[in-house]
Amino acid sequence: MPDRSYPATIAAAVDHELVIRKSRFLAHLAPVASPEQADEVIAAVKKQHWDARHNCSAQVTGVLGDRARSSDDGEPSGTAGTPMLEVLRRRELTDVVAVVTRYFGGIKLGAGGLVRAYSSAVAEALDAASLVDRRMLAQITLAVPHSDAGRFDNLLRDWAARHDAVLGETRYVQQAVFEVWSPQDAVEALGAEVASASGGAVAASATGTTHVVDVPR
CATH class of the missing domain: 3.30.230.30 (Impact, N-terminal domain)
Incomplete structure (x- = not known):
């Protein structure tokens, strides 16, 4: 819900x-x-x-x-x-x-x-x-080349701050895999921003997982 x-x-x-x-x-x-x-x-x-x-x-x-x-x-x-x-x-x-x-x-x-x-x-x-809100957020992941990790880290942090989202764990494997916890109604906006920033080369994928996440005020 x-x-x-x-x-x-x-x-x-x-x-x-x-x-x-x-x-x-x-x-x-x-x-x-x-x-x-x-x-x-x-x-x-x-x-x-x-x-x-x-x-x-x-x-x-x-x-x-x-x-x-x-x-x-x-x-x-x-x-x-x-x-x-x-x-x-x-x-x-x-x-x-x-x-x-x-x-x-x-x-x-x-x-x-x-x-x-x-x-x-x-x-x-x-x-x-200091209070922390809790919201049911959707898990989004995206994989980018290591050479672009710094740029996307900044982009995602900025996007999360504007959309009451939370940047989760980043895993560095063959690529840098970012995790974002997003309000359900902002998932499409994140996908559009990531596609625009990468010229369509990177996709933000909803995993289908939702979780109650702490969101600092």
């Missing part, structure tokens, strides 16, 4: 600190590929901040964001993990884990204050994150 909408993710880990009434909330967000990897991130944060009172977490995984878990880690039920998870859901993200470490400052915040603090810590961290 080329026109299906998929949740985005984050490009790289991001950290953010929020101080509310002397309590420190340290947010750590990271891209992950599975619930197991998310659990590893949570375990690493807990090991790093072993002296903190709480290390609350939320995670969403799966191409469609269909797997989700959260933990209040000792905070009153529903005041930490669930609000953090709701922020990830509202931002329409997946394959991401959020851990918020709290160092208690001696002043109680109340249930409402905790909800606002944990959700704000995640939201503000996301504001600083």
Whole structure:
């Protein structure tokens, strides 16, 4: 389904600190590929901040964001993990884990204050994150002589940037074989541009393979 909408993710880990009434909330967000990897991130944060009172977490995984878990880690039920998870859901993200470490400052915040603090810590961290869109793209390959590889590499990079496409792996065998992941409705345009640039000597071939691919914003 080329026109299906998929949740985005984050490009790289991001950290953010929020101080509310002397309590420190340290947010750590990271891209992950599975619930197991998310659990590893949570375990690493807990090991790093072993002296903190709480290390609350939320995670969403799966191409469609269909797997989700959260933990209040000792905070009153529903005041930490669930609000953090709701922020990830509202931002329409997946394959991401959020851990918020709290160092208690001696002043109680109340249930409402905790909800606002944990959700704000995640939201503000996301504001600083670089996002990556995900789209169903079609695989295109083309083979060119090694002497033309540099020229076509530049052409394809420029074309991909203009068409929300992604340049994939290049294999150097008898010829240089380029891989492009293209929106389905741009496949013909790529074929025409490649034919024009090569005087018809090079053809861009659709392999029939489609895949959900990360497309940096």
